[in-house]
Amino acid sequence: MDFSGLENLVIEQDGPALVVTVNRPAALNALSQAVVSEFERLVTQLEMAGTDAKWPVRGVIITGGGEKSFVAGADIAEMNAMSPDQALAYGQSMQAVTLRLERLPLPVIAAVNGFALGGGCELAMACDFIYASERASFGQPEVNLGLVPGFGGSVRLQQRVGVGIARELIFTGRRIKVDEALRIGLVNRAFGSVEEMLDAAKATIAEIAEKSPTAVANAKSAMHSMIHLSVEDGLAEEARSFYQAFHTEDSKEGRAAFIEKRSPQWRGR
Numbered sequence: 231m232d233f234s235g236l237e238n239l240v241i242e243q244d245g246p247a248l249v250v251t252v253n254r255p256a257a258l259n260a261l262s263q264a265v266v267s268e269f270e271r272l273v274t275q276l277e278m279a280g281t282d283a284k285w286p287v288r289g290v291i292i293t294g295g296g297e298k299s300f301v302a303g304a305d306i307a308e309m310n311a312m313s314p315d316q317a318l319a320y321g322q323s324m325q326a327v328t329l330r331l332e333r334l335p336l337p338v339i340a341a342v343n344g345f346a347l348g349g350g351c352e353l354a355m356a357c358d359f360i361y362a363s364e365r366a367s368f369g370q371p372e373v374n375l376g377l378v379p380g381f382g383g384s385v386r387l388q389q390r391v392g393v394g395i396a397r398e399l400i401f402t403g404r405r406i407k408v409d410e411a412l413r414i415g416l417v418n419r420a421f422g423s424v425e426e427m428l429d430a431a432k433a434t435i436a437e438i439a440e441k442s443p444t445a446v447a448n449a450k451s452a453m454h455s456m457i458h459l460s461v462e463d464g465l466a467e468e469a470r471s472f473y474q475a476f477h478t479e480d481s482k483e484g485r486a487a488f489i490e491k492r493s494p495q496w497r498g499r
């Protein structure tokens with residue numbers, strides 16, 4: 231993998247986990263155009279590596295650098311200098327990144343260590359699930375700027391927490407703390423410290439790394455593609471995905487290992 235030349239994203243591998251830290255603490259890690267283009271490069275690399283059996287990474291953790299913030303949103307100072315067309319292009323480029331994160335064959339965990347506001351909350355929701363430290367807070371404060379969410383928040387917040395709560399949060403721009411984020415189901419798990427949160431995210435990826443990479447990739451792909459479907463269409467999609475998984479070598483190995491009472495040897499295909 232070639233992660234050279236990234237200035238705003240710090241990439242560290244720890245066993246099967248790739249930890250991506252958005253690192254512009256002086257601007258609370260706001261998603262400047264430079265950060266967005268670095269995310270484009272990152273996802274391109276991750277798409278190319280995919281589930282390559284020779285690459286040890288089995289999951290990605292996204293977190294924020296510094297003491298205060300995960301990501302405090304789009305870069306408001308940069309946005310202020312944009313024409314409406316430039317702002318549209320900026321919004322669409324980060325929207326594309328969020329879609330590509332959702333389509334990666336690897337699980338992606340947001341480890342929210344502080345402010346996850348606007349584009350920061352939207353980045354977290356483009357991850358498969360969210361862990362949070364006690365300092366985390368969430369919100370879509372675009373109304374305070376006379377704006378609306380632009381990196382997917384209008385869609386994904388409704389999916390994550392339901393239409394009523396999503397509308398209340400977006401119409402008020404209110405910031406919520408971890409206990410409320412847990413209660414409404416935005417956050418899976420909360421931790422007393424950032425270190426505990428990152429350790430738990432790495433442990434979850436290590437747990438997932440014990441499973442067949444193809445099965446995990448198939449499950450992620452199927453669950454993302456069926457999220458908008460009716461129950462009937464979702465069941466058809468699930469049947470298609472199950473049929474595809476049933477043909478993989480890993481599935482044959484998993485079933486044989488169970489019957490032979492041994493640990494499976496995954497091949498990633």
Ligand code: CO8
Pocket residue numbers: 256257258260302303304305306307308317318320321322345347348349350371372375377378379380381
């Ligand atoms: N963009 C740029 N700079 C920022 C941002 C941001 N989003 N947030 C904070 N900063 C900067 C501040 O300007 C400040 O810089 P400086 O020290 O040079 O003055 C530095 O970070 C520290 O910030 P504060 O002094 O404000 O720190 P506080 O602890 O007092 O406050 C807050 C922290 C509450 C997070 C506050 O900074 C804040 O409200 N930030 C803005 C949060 C926000 O509104 N986010 C949403 C932005 S809009 C968005 O994300 C829409 C995405 C879709 C765009 C689509 C385009 C079409």
